[in-house]
Amino acid sequence: MKVNPIFLTLTLCLISFKGFNQSLINENFENWIDNTAFIDPEGWITLNDLSPEYGLPATVFQTTDAKEGQFAAHMQTYEFRDGNNNIDTLPSIMVYGSDINSGVQYPWSRRLKLISFTYKYKPNGIDSGALYISVGYRDKKTNRMINQGGTYYIFAKREDTYTKVYLPMYYNSNHKCDTFVFAVINSVEKSDGNRCKPGTVLIIDDIDTEWEDFPAVVNITQPEIEFGIFPNPAKDIIFLKGLEPQEYHASFTDLSGKKVMETAGVIDRIDIADLKPGMYILKMNSTNGNFIGSHYFIKN
Numbered sequence: 626m627k628v629n630p631i632f633l634t635l636t637l638c639l640i641s642f643k644g645f646n647q648s649l650i651n652e653n654f655e656n657w658i659d660n661t662a663f664i665d666p667e668g669w670i671t672l673n674d675l676s677p678e679y680g681l682p683a684t685v686f687q688t689t690d691a692k693e694g695q696f697a698a699h700m701q702t703y704e705f706r707d708g709n710n711n712i713d714t715l716p717s718i719m720v721y722g723s724d725i726n727s728g729v730q731y732p733w734s735r736r737l738k739l740i741s742f743t744y745k746y747k748p749n750g751i752d753s754g755a756l757y758i759s760v761g762y763r764d765k766k767t768n769r770m771i772n773q774g775g776t777y778y779i780f781a782k783r784e785d786t787y788t789k790v791y792l793p794m795y796y797n798s799n800h801k802c803d804t805f806v807f808a809v810i811n812s813v814e815k816s817d818g819n820r821c822k823p824g825t826v827l828i829i830d831d832i833d834t835e836w837e838d839f840p841a842v843v844n845i846t847q848p849e850i851e852f853g854i855f856p857n858p859a860k861d862i863i864f865l866k867g868l869e870p871q872e873y874h875a876s877f878t879d880l881s882g883k884k885v886m887e888t889a890g891v892i893d894r895i896d897i898a899d900l901k902p903g904m905y906i907l908k909m910n911s912t913n914g915n916f917i918g919s920h921y922f923i924k925n
Contacts, residue, residue, distance in 0.1 A: 722804025858923035
């Protein structure tokens, strides 16, 4: 059979274009899975599946208040008490990526460059909530996410009509990524010792993404130990946990990659009072230059 060369060329171009493009599954939140005890957007994992076992309130819901189509994702924070019976607010979290506990696997052929979406924001009273997106990869041994970058957005005012926002991604490593986390907290201020005001609602619909090739040179540096920081968000002091009592070098960069502060010594806490409000990356190294780890945090 003789094949028309023009038809063959167009077919190859379409195949190449399809392979080059990449999009999220269920990025318009039209498909939902009913698990009887809770409902989740298809392709996404939420804290809802912890609700039956731990008695936590569900934080992600299906809503018909959609920008386009039939449904959107309704994200809402709730009050809960921690192990010490202190009142705090449970954030609303959605996870998209590989090797999640459910076994969902969506390997990325390219990495996320920009994400945009439409939203409505309904704060509980006067509230400046924050959405932060963390991008990384799942460690195959521990199934824990290793953070490699992200972005954030501060909701400064109530939005009763759909508004669109564009968020470029920032990376602190060239490691290939396969997972990202949407997390809504409110507020970035504290009230009576509680960093959040429970009951704030964020409705998200019609996510669009742009992707780029992974860097040709993959910089894979496994951290020597796992460390953490608290509180997050923080105003004056952050405390470091998981570090051995020895000297370290700590550097802070903003999301543009500009170094804004650094310190060295035997560190278990760092004064951040002089930093401007915003989101920063803390990178820790041992004095011989070995990478310890990095963390995003929000300065109130």
